Amino acid sequence: MTQTTVHDVPQPIRDGHGGTDTGPRNTQMDIQNPNILVPPKEDAGTLPNMKFSFSQAHMRLDEGGWAREVTQRELPIATTLAGVNMKLKPGGIRELHWHKQSEWAYVLEGSCRISAVDQEGRNFLEDVSAGDLWFFPQGIPHHIQALADGVEFLLVFDDGEFSENNTFQVTDWFAHTPRSVLAKNFGVSEEDFSAMPTSELYMFTRPLPPALDTDRIVSPTGDVPRSFKHNLDSMTPVRTSGGTARIVDSTNFAASTTTSAALVEIDPGAIRELHWHPNNDEWQYYISGRGRMGVFANSGHNRTFDYQAGDVGYVPFATGHYIENTGDTPLKMLEMFQAPTFEDVSLCQWMALTPSETVRGHLNVNDRVMESLRKDKQAIFRP
Secondary structure, three states: OOOOEEOOEEOOEEOOEEOOOOOOOOHHHHHHOHHHHOOOOOOEOOOOOOEEEHHHOOOEEEOOEEEEEEOOOOOOOOOOOEEEEEEEOOOEEEEEEEOOOOEEEEEEEEEEEEEEEOOOOOEEEEEEEOOEEEEEOOOOOEEEEEEEEEEEEEEEEOOOOOOHHHOEEHHHHHHOOOHHHHHHHHOOOHHHHOOOOOOOOOEEEOOOOOOHHHHOOOOOOOEOOOOOEEEOOOOOOEEEOOEEEEEEOOOOOOOOOOOEEEEEEEOOOOEEEEEEOOOOOEEEEEEEOEEEEEEEEEOOEEEEEEEEOOEEEEEOOOOEEEEEEOOOOOEEEEEEEOOOOOOOEEHHHHHHOOOHHHHHHHHOOOHHHHHHHHOOOOOOEEO
């Protein structure tokens, strides 16, 4: 494929097809999405958009930090999962709250303290830092407070229509409950609630919490039976000639019963091989680097998308795809699924384990291809 430029501005021209675009146009957007401006000749048919950047998401600014979300509202094809990117300043608190969806989180930088109490009155309190995960089941109340270095994290919820702006906040509930009821519930006077906030706080600041051990409260019913914390970055990765993958699901993070993930790093020039997932849609978050994804949807429909840090990608259930590193640094990304276990089907592995005459009859490939298929290959990357 050849792409024409005029004075360093990319043009929608490929091998003599297309023509110059003199504007008006968003040139920077075109530069970031070369495979949309000039689709590969293999692209065909009409497929929904499978990309949305957090940079285009509305930013909510509060005293304690900021938050932005990519839900089905922003990316209509994303029906199974929604994501929130949040930053808390030192001491910043995401207030005590709960929601109808489970919450899976990955710490991007910094550190914070997290707490939760389950339906049995068992409690949980831990500090997490960059590379750690947490998981709170649906309906379980919790809070997050940034430590001295502040914190930024990604939250993923098992419902595409979830919105962070519609959670159950404890301050909101108190503000909308008669003081007489609060006094009766807690066994105090109405005057004891005279300084109570009149609306939700959402994100606010407080002094940094004390040392973890001094902050713990012993519950008479004990700790939660399965830790809500897991260190993803410290896991021994699956290594291949093209990169690494760390897979986390209910088999090695028992608390995470509704969400599974893979932290994938693809070397420059390498690809996450042609494959699909047999159990659910895939929600992606790109952490660093640049890449492109080709998506095959059946009936000759195929489309290619470009991704950079901060972008969200999405692949519908059982849809074939690959991801290629198009930059000169490692491409780091999360693959997320609304499923208790991580599952994928490798196209190469499928061909290798199917009788040779059947493969030849379909594809008319030569002996070199057949020999390559028979080699012992790992099913996550291809160089």
